[in-house]
Amino acid sequence: xxxxxxxxxxxxxxxxxxxxxxxxxxxxxxxxxxxxxxxxxxxxxxxxxxxxxxxxxxxxxxxxxxxxxxxxxxxxxxxxxxxxxxxxxxxxxxxxxxxxxxxxxxxxxxxxxxx
Amino acid sequence: xxxxxxxxxxxxxxxxxxxxxxxxxxxxxxxxxxxxxxxxxxxxxxxxxxxxxxxxxxxxxxxxxxxxxxxxxxxxxxxxxxxxxxxxxxxxxxxxxxxxxxxxxxxxxxxxxxxx
Numbered sequence: 001x002x003x004x005x006x007x008x009x010x011x012x013x014x015x016x017x018x019x020x021x022x023x024x025x026x027x028x029x030x031x032x033x034x035x036x037x038x039x040x041x042x043x044x045x046x047x048x049x050x051x052x053x054x055x056x057x058x059x060x061x062x063x064x065x066x067x068x069x070x071x072x073x074x075x076x077x078x079x080x081x082x083x084x085x086x087x088x089x090x091x092x093x094x095x096x097x098x099x100x101x102x103x104x105x106x107x108x109x110x111x112x113x114x115x
Numbered sequence: 116x117x118x119x120x121x122x123x124x125x126x127x128x129x130x131x132x133x134x135x136x137x138x139x140x141x142x143x144x145x146x147x148x149x150x151x152x153x154x155x156x157x158x159x160x161x162x163x164x165x166x167x168x169x170x171x172x173x174x175x176x177x178x179x180x181x182x183x184x185x186x187x188x189x190x191x192x193x194x195x196x197x198x199x200x201x202x203x204x205x206x207x208x209x210x211x212x213x214x215x216x217x218x219x220x221x222x223x224x225x226x227x228x229x230x231x
Contacts, residue, residue, distance in 0.1 A: 032218060043207065043224035044158075051218045090157060094211075094220060101211025101220050102148050105158045 006106035023091035119223035138208030
């Protein structure tokens with residue numbers, strides 16, 4: 001069974017500071033990993049995905065994530081936080097390659113940006 | 116990328132009633148997925164809808180409470196039956212795209228239900 005652990009349900013950073021949101025996964029097969037963002041009162045938007053190509057993945061809005069198999073991690077980073085980054089972030093894992101596109105989500109991390 | 120439309124986007128429902136949520140995709144897909152997001156929580160998979168067969172439900176979800184239809188490769192419905200305030204949630208439809216964007220999973224905007 002697959003699982004995702006997001007460390008830190010709430011993260012606060014100052015505007016302009018580094019954003020680091022942590023995600024560790026457990027999967028018995030090569031995983032597909034995703035980060036989604038949910039802005040207040042909105043649906044889910046795909047930030048970026050890892051699908052066994054490059055281990056460093058660049059996404060939208062300046063975010064990127066690095067797949068580290070040895071650490072079973074897929075942490076999300078952004079060099080400089082912007083006020084508009086305040087949202088809920090979800091890490092998710094799928095065994096896409098085995099004919100099943102269902103996702104297992106982490107519990108989410110709420111990112112607050114301090115002016 | 117796949118474009119997913121959900122209806123209704125929001126609704127306020129009376130306790131004890133049922134509501135059907137529609138999900139329309141702009142391309143043919145094998146499987147469609149229904150998720151629930153309770154207030155302040157993460158997303159939980161309700162069921163997988165495969166065209167031509169009965170939906171597969173996850174642990175804790177049953178067909179009598181969440182009947183699903185999948186009449187063709189671009190459309191699915193989820194009914195929330197005999198609603199109670201605990202069913203107040205966002206219900207999201209999801210599909211996988213294996214061709215055009217190199218394996219991505221997309222979501223609709225969600226159907227925000229409040230049960231009073």
